[in-house]
Amino acid sequence: MARSILKVLSDEEVQRIHETSLKILQEFGAKIDDEDLRNDLVDLGCSVEGDRVKIPADVVEKVVENVKKHNHLTFTSRTGYTVEMNPDTTVTHTAGGLPDIIDLETGAKRRPLTEDFIASMRLINQLEYPEFPCALVYPDDVPSQINQVKQVELMFRYSKKPIYSPGISSPGEAKFIASLFKAFEESYKDEIKNPMGNVCISPESPLHIPQVITDTMKEIISAGIATSILSAPVGGMTGPLTLAGGLAQVNAEMIAFATVCYVINPETPLFYGSRLFYANMKTGCTIMGLPETGLASAAAAQMAAYNGFLSDVFGLCNTSCTYDVQSGYEKAINGLVPALAGASWISGFGSMASLMVASYEALVIDSEIFSLMKRVLDGITVNDDTLGLDVLHSAIEGSMILAHPHTIKHLRSGELFKPDLGFNSVWSDWVKDGSKDIQTVARERVRELIEKDEIVPLPDDLEKEVNEIMAEATKELVK
Amino acid sequence: MGLEQLVACVVEADMDNVEDMIKKELDAGTDPAVILKDGLINGMDVVGEQFESGDFFLPEMLAAALTMKAGVEYLKSHLVGDSNESAGTVIVGTVEGDIHDIGKNLVTMMLEGAGFEVYDVGIDVATEDFVKAVKEKNPQILGLSSLLTNTMPSIKTVIAALKEAGLREQVKIMIGGAPVTQEFADDVGADGYASDAAGAVALARGFMGN
Numbered sequence: 013m014a015r016s017i018l019k020v021l022s023d024e025e026v027q028r029i030h031e032t033s034l035k036i037l038q039e040f041g042a043k044i045d046d047e048d049l050r051n052d053l054v055d056l057g058c059s060v061e062g063d064r065v066k067i068p069a070d071v072v073e074k075v076v077e078n079v080k081k082h083n084h085l086t087f088t089s090r091t092g093y094t095v096e097m098n099p100d101t102t103v104t105h106t107a108g109g110l111p112d113i114i115d116l117e118t119g120a121k122r123r124p125l126t127e128d129f130i131a132s133m134r135l136i137n138q139l140e141y142p143e144f145p146c147a148l149v150y151p152d153d154v155p156s157q158i159n160q161v162k163q164v165e166l167m168f169r170y171s172k173k174p175i176y177s178p179g180i181s182s183p184g185e186a187k188f189i190a191s192l193f194k195a196f197e198e199s200y201k202d203e204i205k206n207p208m209g210n211v212c213i214s215p216e217s218p219l220h221i222p223q224v225i226t227d228t229m230k231e232i233i234s235a236g237i238a239t240s241i242l243s244a245p246v247g248g249m250t251g252p253l254t255l256a257g258g259l260a261q262v263n264a265e266m267i268a269f270a271t272v273c274y275v276i277n278p279e280t281p282l283f284y285g286s287r288l289f290y291a292n293m294k295t296g297c298t299i300m301g302l303p304e305t306g307l308a309s310a311a312a313a314q315m316a317a318y319n320g321f322l323s324d325v326f327g328l329c330n331t332s333c334t335y336d337v338q339s340g341y342e343k344a345i346n347g348l349v350p351a352l353a354g355a356s357w358i359s360g361f362g363s364m365a366s367l368m369v370a371s372y373e374a375l376v377i378d379s380e381i382f383s384l385m386k387r388v389l390d391g392i393t394v395n396d397d398t399l400g401l402d403v404l405h406s407a408i409e410g411s412m413i414l415a416h417p418h419t420i421k422h423l424r425s426g427e428l429f430k431p432d433l434g435f436n437s438v439w440s441d442w443v444k445d446g447s448k449d450i451q452t453v454a455r456e457r458v459r460e461l462i463e464k465d466e467i468v469p470l471p472d473d474l475e476k477e478v479n480e481i482m483a484e485a486t487k488e489l490v491k
Numbered sequence: 492m493g494l495e496q497l498v499a500c501v502v503e504a505d506m507d508n509v510e511d512m513i514k515k516e517l518d519a520g521t522d523p524a525v526i527l528k529d530g531l532i533n534g535m536d537v538v539g540e541q542f543e544s545g546d547f548f549l550p551e552m553l554a555a556a557l558t559m560k561a562g563v564e565y566l567k568s569h570l571v572g573d574s575n576e577s578a579g580t581v582i583v584g585t586v587e588g589d590i591h592d593i594g595k596n597l598v599t600m601m602l603e604g605a606g607f608e609v610y611d612v613g614i615d616v617a618t619e620d621f622v623k624a625v626k627e628k629n630p631q632i633l634g635l636s637s638l639l640t641n642t643m644p645s646i647k648t649v650i651a652a653l654k655e656a657g658l659r660e661q662v663k664i665m666i667g668g669a670p671v672t673q674e675f676a677d678d679v680g681a682d683g684y685a686s687d688a689a690g691a692v693a694l695a696r697g698f699m700g701n
C-alpha cells in the first residue's frame with residue numbers, strides 16, 4: 013500500500029466499492045467497438061453480448077495481478093534527471109492541453125504559441141516541482157492534425173525532466189509519438205536504461221472504449237510505453253453524482269481498460285489516472301476547484317493502491333481565474349488531500365480556471381505550494397535524537413537552545429520549511445520589499461528562471477531522425 | 492382547481508402521474524388547449540422561475556421538462572390545430588474532429604425541454620453533413636459545439652459552407668463549448684454565443700422572436 017497518512021475511505025468501504033466495480037464489469041460490461049479485440053477477450057475468459065464485453069472476477073484477478081508486477085518504475089530524462097515511482101512515492105506533473113495562457117507581459121489571456129510551449133518546458137526545468145512536465149498548452153500555430161506529435165517532440169527536445177505526454181486519441185498521431193519515444197530511447201540507450209516518459213489515453217464514460225481509442229492503444233500499448241488511463245466521468249452527467257458511485261465506475265473503467273491492455277501487451281506499465289470530477293449544476297460547466305475534486309482523487313488513490321496500481325490524480329486544480337485567495341485554498345485542498353492519501357502522481361500544476369488557462373506565474377507558485385505539501389508528507393521523525401531530551405536538559409542547566417548543536421543540526425537538515433517564493437517575515441519587511449503580492453514575486457522569478465535555462469541540443473543523428481519523423485508525420489497527417 | 496395539481500406535477504417531475512392527471516382533466520371536460528397552457532406550460536414556467544431564482548438546478552429542470560414532454564405527447568391526439576406547434580426547429584452537433592458531446596447533449600435536452608424540435612446530428616460531424624442537414628430539415632437555428640481549440644476553426648468552415656450553399660440567410664447560428672468565446676463568435680460571424688445550455692435556450696428563443 014502507498015504511504016497513506018489519510019484514509020478518506022475505510023478498508024471496508026474500499027472493498028465495497030471494488031465489489032461494486034466487479035458487479036459492473038460482470039453485469040454491464042464495457043462497450044468495445046473492435047471486434048477482433050472482443051474475440052481476444054473471449055479467449056481470455058470474458059463473455060460478449062453484442063458489443064459489450066463482460067469481465068468475470070477471475071479475469072479481473074489475473075489482470076490486476078499483472079498490473080502489480082509493473083508498479084515499480086524509474087523514469088530518466090535524456091539529460092539524466094531520474095524519478096522513481098513505486099507504491100511509497102508521491103511525485104507531480106503539470107496540467108496538460110490548456111487552450112489559453114496568461115501573457116507574461118500584458119497579463120491578458122490569449123492562445124498559446126510554440127514559443128510558450130518551449131518557455132513553459134524551460135521554466136519547469138528550473139523549478140523544483142513538478143518532476144514531470146506535461147504538454148501544458150496546445151500551441152495554436154501548429155497544424156491540428158499533428159499538434160500532439162509536435163507537443164511530444166518539443167517536450168523531448170526542451171525538457172530536462174522525464175515527460176508526461178498528452179492524452180492521445182488518434183491512432184495516426186499515436187504511431188508517430190511511438191516513433192519519437194523509440195528514437196529518443198534508442199539514441200540514449202547506452203547511458204539511459206529507463207523509460208523517458210509516459211502517455212495518456214482516455215476511455216469514454218460510461219464504460220466505452222471506442223474504436224479510435226483501441227486503435228490508439230494498439231500503437232502505444234504494443235510499444236510498451238507506460239500509459240496513464242484517464243477515466244473522466246462527470247458526476248451526475250456521465251456517471252453517478254455520488255462520489256461512491258463515481259469511484260466504482262472509475263475503478264471498473266480502469267480494470268476494463270487494463271484488461272484490453274493485457275491482451276494487447278501485458279508488459280506495459282499502467283497508471284490509474286482517475287479524473288473523476290464535477291460540474292456547476294446550475295450551468296453544467298465543469299469546475300475543478302470543488303472540494304470533491306480532492307476528495308475523489310484521494311479516494312481514487314486508495315482504490316488504485318488496493319488493486320496494486322500506481323495512481324495519477326487531479327491535484328493543484330482550481331476554478332479561480334486569478335491569483336487570489338480562492339486559487340490558493342482550492343489548490344491547497346485539492347492537492348494536499350490526495351497527497352496525504354498516498355497518490356502516486358499529482359497533477360494540475362500551472363493551471364487555472366478549471367484547466368482552461370495556463371500561467372507561467374502559476375507554475376512558479378504551484379512549485380512552492382507543493383514544497384509546503386512535501387514538508388507535510390515528510391512528516392515527523394520520532395527517535396531519541398529528535399525527541400531532544402538532551403537539548404532540553406541543557407537548557408534547564410542554563411545553556412542556550414538557539415545556539416545548541418542540536419538546533420543547528422536539525423535546522424540544516426530541514427526540520428523547518430524555508431519558503432523559496434512565499435513571504436516569510438513581518439509586515440515592515442514586506443513594505444520594505446515593495447509590498448509585493450505572490451503573483452508579482454512569481455512573475456519576476458519566471459523571467460529569471462527561463463533565462464537561466466540552457467538548452468541542450470540533440471545529438472546530430474537524433475536531430476536528423478526526429479526531423480524525419482516530423483516530416484513524415486506532416487506528410488501523412490496534414491492534408 | 493385541478494390544474495394546480497398538474498402544475499405541481501410538472502414542477503415535481505412526477506412522471507408516473509402526469510398522464511393520469513391529464514386524463515382526469517379531460518374526463519372532467521377541461522379544454523385540452525387549457526390543460527396545455529395553464530397546466531403543462533405553466534408548470535414549466537414555474538420551473539424556469541425556480542431555476543432563475545436559485546432553488547432549482549439542471550437535474551430538476553430536465554426532469555420537469557421530460558415530464559412535460561410526456562404530458563404533451565399524451566395530450567397530442569386531443570389537441571386541435573397548431574396549439575402543439577414546436578417553439579422552433581434546431582440542428583445541433585459537435586464539429587469535425589471533436590468527440591466531446593456532454594455539453595452538446597445538455598444543450599439538446601434543454602432546448603427540447605423548452606419545446607424546440609431538435610435534431611442532434613452527433614459528434615465529429617463533417618462540414619458537408621451540417622450543410623446537408625440544414626438543407627433537409629430546414630431548421631431556423633443551427634447550434635455548433637466545439638471543445639477543442641483545434642476544432643474551433645471548423646465552426647468558421649461550416650459557416651462559410653452554408654454561405655456557399657446559399658443557406659446562411661435562412662438559419663441563425665449559435666455556437667458554444669468551453670474554449671469558445673463571444674469574441675470568437677463575432678469574429679466568425681455566428682449569430683450568437685452562450686456559455687451554457689440555459690443561455691442556448693435564451694438565444695434560441697431570441698432568434699424566434701420570443
Ligand code: B12
Pocket residue numbers: 108109110111112150178179180181213214215216217242244246291295296297298366367368588589590591592593594595597598633634635636637638639640641665666667668669670684685686687688689690691
Ligand atoms: C470530459 C472531457 C473529455 C471526455 C469527453 C467525453 C464526452 N463524451 O464528451 C474525453 C475523456 C473522451 C475527452 C477526450 C479528449 N479531450 Co477532453 N475534456 C473533457 C473535460 C474535462 C470536460 C468537458 C465536458 O464535457 N464538460 C461538461 C460539459 C457539460 O461542458 P461543456 O461541454 O463545456 O458544455 C457547456 C458549455 O460549453 C455550453 N455548450 C456546449 N456546447 C454548446 C453548444 C452551443 C450551441 C451552445 C450555445 C452552448 C454550448 O453548454 C454546456 C453547459 O451547460 C474538458 C475540460 C473542461 N474544462 O471543459 C476537457 C478538454 C475539453 N479536453 C481536452 C483534450 C485535449 C482532449 C483530448 C484531445 C485529449 C484526451 N484527453 O484524450 C481528447 C479529444 C478527443 C477528440 N478528438 O475530441 C482539452 C482541450 C484543449 C484544447 N486546447 O482545446 C480540455 C480543455 C482539457 C484539457 N485541459 O486538457 N475529454
